């Protein structure tokens with residue numbers, strides 16, 4: 001049975017663009033809901049989890065990513081998906097920064113470590129990298145545009161004819177995903 005967990009992550013205000021111009025933090029939270037501070041009787045927006053602004057990417061990965069990655073190595077399909085408006089923190093969460101690795105780094109390290117331990121099985125690890133923009137699917141590895149998406153008889157969603165690169169170490173994945181101006185596209189790991 002498919003399981004989905006939806007969490008909202010509250011990010012700190014950004015010094016250079018938000019604190020400097022006097023932006024305020026309007027949200028209070030509990031462990032599963034967020035509320036507007038400035039609205040009396042604000043209705044709660046409820047999620048499976050609220051990730052507080054003090055939590056770093058490693059905490060987020062350990063709570064939300066690790067089980068999905070461990071499951072994937074055992075053959076269970078899994079997706080980690082960051083969704084949100086511009087500047088909400090998708091790239092920070094998935095890719096990270098020079099000072100803080102993102103979920104993709106933690107996931108890749110775990111995948112390659114788990115695969116090395118599973119000596120009784122053989123693994124082929126490949127990367128596809130697609131962007132959905134204005135309802136169109138683009139291939140960020142090959143440059144192909146307007147790819148088609150189809151569901152197969154197993155109920156799996158596939159992007160048709162998208163490029164694939166074989167990878168044999170975690171660093172290959174980050175290099176392929178960040179060379180050129182691709183850094184801005186990152187929001188999901190499937």
Ligand SMILES: Nc1ncnc2c1ncn2[C@@H]1O[C@H](COP(=O)(O)OP(=O)(O)OP(=O)(O)O)[C@@H](O)[C@H]1O
Nearest residue numbers: 011012014084085086087088089090091092093184
């Ligand atoms: N949890 C966090 N802690 C500290 N800074 C964060 C956090 N999340 C995001 N930021 C900062 O907020 C800013 C916007 O984040 P980010 O670039 O990740 O947004 P995005 O959702 O990927 O935006 P876009 O859709 O425009 O690409 C960046 O300066 C980033 O460093």
